[in-house]
Amino acid sequence: MEIKLMSITPDAEKLIETVGRVAYQSFDKQTEGSEKKFIKMLIKRGHESVLEHAHATVRIKGVSRALTHQLVRHRLCSFTQKSQRWVSESDFNYVIPNSIRSNSETYTVYISLMNTIRDTYDALVNFFGIPKEDARFILPNATNTEIVITANFREWRYILKLRGARPAQWEIRRLAIKILELLKEHAPTVFGDLVVNKEKEVIEVKTY
Structure with missing residues (x-):
């Protein structure tokens, strides 16, 4: 499978802090690096609605239709998928x-x-x-497909926790791990409490 980050909110964690401080009117406490502590506080208290102000768009290739049938159930996302109605599958991979x-x-x-x-x-x-x-x-569920998904950070956290857990199907669990590793590069605090256990191939949640 191939994962590519197409778009992500610039300075996402700074944005989340600035937006979140509107609720508290605590802009005087905003300093260099203060977004890390602030975001951890939001997550710890369950105030994750503030995370919805940041978004990421991911392009996914080389996964099965069996996987995307599961993925598109997350209705707080936007999806665009390769169409089998318009695109020939004469040489489909699987x-x-x-x-x-x-x-x-x-x-x-x-x-x-x-x-x-x-x-x-x-x-x-x-x-x-x-x-x-x-x-x-x-055509079988095994057929390779391509899909683009856009979601806010709160929804991404939900997807990654659900689809990266042990009960999840193996293919979508591997996808969740790859997406988490990608998003962590750009928003390390927002996704920092989600940890990949490489031995078990699962995503585990630690407490901030």
Whole structure:
């Protein structure tokens, strides 16, 4: 999978502090680096609505439709996804779960099925003249896709905590970890209490 940060609120943590201090009218306490302590206070007290003033847009490639079916359930986000109605999938790529890849027999069966689906799709579109919007009905959840998602920081925190937890499906959990690592580069305090346990491949929450 490939993750790219397309856009993020400039000086996001400074913005969050400035906006948050409107509530307290405590601008006199705003100094160089004071946003770190202020944001930690907001998160500790559960005042995360202030985080909604900052946004990030992420472009995601090489994940399965099975993953994006889960991702688009987060309705406080904006999504744009590669359309199977307009874009040909004659040479579609696909995700292979490790449980299938690790067994030579299941791997062979899986690859054979994907090749059959690819050939059938190509025949439907290019030989029988079936519209792509109808031929796509045979495509598997494993099909690679591309999606762009925009969310505010509060929603990103919710997504990362939910989708990075142990009960989450393995593919979306790995995605959550990659997105967290990316967002931490730009907003280390906002996402600082979310920690990647690389051994377990999960996101854990520590207390500020």
